[in-house]
Amino acid sequence: MHTALAVLRGLAQDTKNWMMYGLQPFVQHTREEDYYLGSRLGIMEAIKNGTTTIGDYGDPMEEVCRFVEKIGARGNLTQTIREAKHKVYQPGELYQYDRGRGQKSLERNIALFDKWHQKKDGRIRILFGPQGPDFVSEELLLQVQREAKKRDTKVHLHTQQGSRETEQMIKRYGKRTIPWLQERGYLDETLLAVHLTDATEDEAKIVGNSGASMVLCPGSIGIIDGIVPPSVSFQRAGGNVALGSDQAPGNNCHSIINEMKLVSLFNKIKYEDPEVMPAWKALRMATIEGAKALGLEDTAGSLETGKRGDLIAIDLRKAPMQPVYTHPMRNIVPNLVYSARGDEVALSMVDGEVIFREGKFLKVDELEELKDLQTRVLRIGNDAAKDFETFSHLHREFMKEGKL
Helix, strand or coil: CCCCHHHHHCCCCCCHHHHHHHHHHCCHHHHHHHHHHHHHHHHHHHCCCCCCEEEEEEEECCHHHHHHHHHHCEEEEEEEEEEEEECCCCCCCCEEEEEHHHHHHHHHHHHHHHHHHHHHCCCEEEEEECCCCCCHHHHHHHHHHHHHCCCCCCEEEECCCHHHHHHHHHHHCCHHHHHHHHHHHCCCEEEEEEECCCCHHHHHHHHHCCCEEECCCEEEEEHHHHHCCHHHHHHCCEEEECCCCCHHHHHHCCCCHHHHHHHHHHHHHHCCCCCCCHHHHHHHHCHHHHHCCCCCCCCCCCCCCCCCEEEEEEECCCCHHHHCCCCCCCCHHHHHHHHCCCCCCCEEEEEEEEEEEECCCCCCCCHHHCHHHHHHHHHHHHHHHHHHHHHHHHHHHHHHCCCC
């Protein structure tokens, strides 16, 4: 997840240049306090929809750590490490690196690790987060890996995340991302390879065989790129695939229940095979496989003696879960994956402690946490208006034509 971007929900869909022309005109006018508010919104939304472990990635992350601690969720949190200068790049323009910026962002990640890793009896863990192999130099990418291995934590890396990244890598290094990473020893159990949007089936198998895990965000990549990433090939190679919801300007919602449905549906369509990605497998990707990806399989992801008591309760009285069959076949898992919407979650427990029950958070006041949201959104919109008119093409025309 990129929870901070929830403050920009719905602003970057339906365009082939979602990052630069859809998102960047608004990002340039979004302040740290706006992002903190977005994070609170995104985290609460995810918990309401059944998430117990927040895998968040952004910059800065100090306030996110505090909120995850406050609300009682489990957190695997990552500070973005980036060398590429923030600006609106034209399609095909090579990113400009700022080495000082890159080192400072790595130092912030190390400081976050030193302060928060394994806090709250291990409930909060810190990962290392180079934004992508195209957004940092080779030297910094390898330095990040060394720092992560030294601290026995994971590297959260957007990997082969789209044709934009592929073009950057070929222009800079003359190779596609995955072969380039393989040559540098980057594909191993330390790596969380996120998206694989532009990976070929063979490249997915390479990563799947390496010990790295894949984080798949089907809704986001479907909306942003119109692509079904090669998670089935990754799994067939023996790799572990976890589900994520990415960010609200791309995906629009933080609901892992929604992602279970989409990963199953999209792969059935892609392979023209209704037996590909059955409901039970999607459920495992949202639970135990997600825990394995994060190195938490001994702590969370399933209900077993010795684990930490992370669970959700589903209200079977809700219409999408009814009727309930138990013989000769149980239909609870198919209904949860294919018809549930998220509001069937009646209770969430983390570390044996209830944090959400019957629509209410037990440790935070939702209305109080979000009271300034609309005021901040009005300011962001006003400040971004000029850049929107300059850089946004499709959305600008949609607005003029009254289609939005």
